[in-house]
Amino acid sequence: MIEGPATFDDEGGERGIRTLVLACSSEDLELATYKPDFPASIPHITLYDGPPSAVASAALRLLTGFPWGLRLHTTLSVHGSSHEALLRSSATDRGGIVMTTAADALRGSVFLDLGLGDIPIAMLTADQRIAVVEAIARAIHVDGSVSVASAPATSGLTPLTTAPAGQLAFWSPEEVWSITGEGPRHRRADQRKRGSFPTPPELARDVAAAAAKYANLDPSDMVDFGDPAVGNGVLYAAAREAVGGDRINSARVVEIDETTARSTNQRWRRSGISVLTGDFLGVPAEEGAWSLVLANPPYRRSQDISQDLSNLRGQIASRLGIKVTARADLYVYFVLQADAWIRQGGVAAWILPSEFQVTGYGAALRSYLSTKVELLRLHTYDSRDPLFDNALASTCVVILRKNSPSPGNRVMVSTGGTLSAPIRVRDVSTRSLALSPRWSFAALDRTTHPAPDPGVIRLGEIFTFRRGIATGANSYFVLSDSQLEKMDVHRQWVRPLAPRAREVRGGRIGRDIDGNPIPASGRWLIDTPATIDEIRSQSPTFAEYLQRVEAAVGDRYLVARRPSSFKQEPREPAPFLFVYMAKRDGTTPRFLMNESRAIHLNNLIGMYPKESLWERFADMEEVFAALRSIGVAQLELAGRSYGNGLLKLEPRELTELRVAPGKQSGFGVTETRSTRI
Known part of the structure; x- marks a missing residue:
């Protein structure tokens, strides 16, 4: 046209x-x-x-x-x-x-x-x-x-x-800026801040085809389409292709960004679309307006949500009987708020970060899906194949029908490939989902669970875990070897940092005669109770640098709450370290043995032995061997998958990993095409 x-x-x-x-x-x-x-x-x-x-x-x-x-x-x-x-x-x-x-x-x-x-x-x-x-x-x-x-x-x-x-009338400011040069060329940082990631067409098609299949429309059935965060309308386009444009009776969609809403209205106005401009979470619900929903709600983390959602949490609790924690990310509110818009028997397909499957804040969404509606499908895409540009979260699709779940309801849970051609499939009862604290595929697949063994020990029984030091401004507080030499920084004012895991051969950090790490990290953390005036008498250049640091970041929260801007929180060198986020392909060792006096920042988790450790292990070498035997299957079972094949484990999740003294504990996976749980 x-x-x-x-x-x-x-x-x-x-x-x-x-x-x-x-x-x-x-x-x-x-x-x-x-x-x-x-x-x-x-x-x-x-x-x-x-x-x-x-x-x-x-x-x-x-x-x-x-x-x-x-x-x-x-x-x-x-x-x-x-x-x-x-x-x-x-x-x-x-x-x-x-x-x-x-x-x-x-x-x-x-x-x-x-x-x-x-x-x-x-x-x-x-x-x-x-x-x-x-x-x-x-x-x-x-x-x-x-x-x-x-x-x-x-x-x-x-x-x-x-x-x-x-x-x-036709373009967003981003595109105008790109053409005219009158502003930043790319605005993906703004997209991340808004939690807005455009849906790739191939993903939209995959989701729409699956949703249309589950909708099971009769030849005469018409569709009332809805999307609470329509963006550029690609999911609407996919829905029209999947069910037929002539079967769309109405399309009432919401978009918070005025420019995007205007553009979407422009491109789809001949189809009869109705684009409401506003915040979906603040728009009065049109009860039962939608019979088919395809949506990719904004992925904004709780710490980035500026508006007060306490009233909305109260409304959700009153309407659905579900308590949403203040730590919930924005998409959780979208799914629960949309329930009022979906009519009885309507089908909704949600493109969501897979984090809700395993996080504490995701419990509200898991409760909704397992007790309030008929969950039809849960598919997680392979995290090594990122679907969204510039988004780290791995992606899953939830398809539901707004009906009360029947006692014998079963859900098709799958991972890898596409909705139409998944790599691995499990048949899971809704009851088992309701009872499970984790919905990752590994957690729901019982073949990944180790057999009971009295000799197996939870890491939480033998280690205390501590996150690394959060400086509040690494670019200011972490110095290189050359900076130490240039500014005449005395070693009593800094502490060596652990090297990056990919630089540590065999996962072992050695030590030199001074206790510094081998391989050397070349990075030093400013950590001293000395005042700037005391340092000036020995190194005027370094004192001048510290004055600039204090002027630049002294009022940041983490820096300002310290008794001295340059004295970090207490932290002893950890005998063992865990890389809390890395690719699951094994190219980076996850467990490191630290024989040096190097300390760790918050990209690592320190592991400090409890007394009970020595009741089960003979020495550090035996402990290190047991830790290194923990396989990817165990890590996947306890952790969270992100885009590009990243796998993250928080300290609480680390406590659930298991080792057996003197035994290999990399619990494997026996692959089956379909399993009933």
Whole structure:
């Protein structure tokens, strides 16, 4: 669909505009286009992109006078890049301009009608260029492959936003900044702050196809679609493809960002979509409005939520009887709040971080899914294959039907591959889910659990775990060897830090004659009770550096709460260290034995032996051998998976790992295609 002309620029500029495009819409292209940097953009055909041009401004005014809203009936080929598309087309250099055969034929016809002969395009005057633009526009409007689109269906909802003229009618500020250079080129940091990660089309298709299957629609059934965080509408596009656009009775969706809402309304207005602009968590619920929900709610961590959600937690407790902790991430509220919008028997498919399966704050969501609705499917994608650009959380999909669960209800739990073709599958009873504190695939797969063994010991029985030092500003408080030498830093003012795990061969940190680590980390932590004045008498350069540090970060919370800005929290060297987040492929040793006086920052967890350790182990070497025998299966069972194959274990989760003195304790996995639990 060719919607009409637009520009990125201020149309009132004296020198003219720098960009001129024809804004387009295409339902087919919605599921073939993925622009994570510019999720609110829509397809467009670039007519001009260059220095400010009065001719481009005149062309915009001319083109605005045409009716547009043209439906183009043609076959489009989708390519991976513009270069690939160019190579596979008939485009070639024709008089200094790259054109396809069809474009050159149209040029020849227009030039002949205007009496321009074979004048090279570059030699046309301003008036001639405008005449050519007008002639081509007229030709497009009467072409046999083009028809005038019917007016969009009325939605029955008064729009909450009106698209302004100019650039914001079609693009987000991010895309405008990228084109014009008038701001940051990429705004993924803003996306992370908002917890907004655009859904890749292939994921949207996978989820929509599965949801449509579980919806089990009769031929005459119509769908009332909903999405509480619609974004660019890719899940709506996938739903239309999966169930058929003619079966969408209504689509009432919510989007908090006004620019994105405007763009989504623009691209889907002909389908009758109703885009409500506002915070879904603050919008009054339209009880039972939705029969099919596909949603990727924002992934914003609890510490990044600025609004007070205590009233909402009270409402959820009153309506569902579920207590949500203040530590819950934002997506938990979205799922529970959406329950009121979904009608009885309606199906919802949620794209969620898999963290809720194993975290304490996720208990509210696990309770809802196992006791309040009929859980149909729980699928976790392989964390080594990140689905979202710039998002570390591993992804899962929850599909539910809003019915009370029956006593014998069973759930298909799967992992790896896709919803339609998973790698591993388990058949799990809802009852067992309700009783299980962890829903990760490893935890639900009983074959990963070690057999009872009186000789097996929980690490929590023999170790005390302590997180590493949180300095509040590592870039200021951690110094390199060269900085120590340059600023004449005396060794009594700093402490050596443990080397990075990937630099430690065999997982063993040795020590030199001074007790410093081998291999040397080359990093030193400022840790001294000495005042700046006391240090100045011995090293004026270092004292000056400390003054700059205090001015820069002295008011930060962790720094300000210390008695002295440069005296860190007490921490003894830990005999054993655990790398709390690393890839599960085994390339980085997770357990390290530390024979040095090096201390650890909060990327490591210190393991301090209890007296009971020596009742079961003969020496440190036996302990280290037992720790190193803990396999990936155990780590997966206790930990949390993240994108790029990362696996994280917190101190509390470490306490549940098990070892057996003198035995190999890497509990393995016996793979079966389908197991009933």
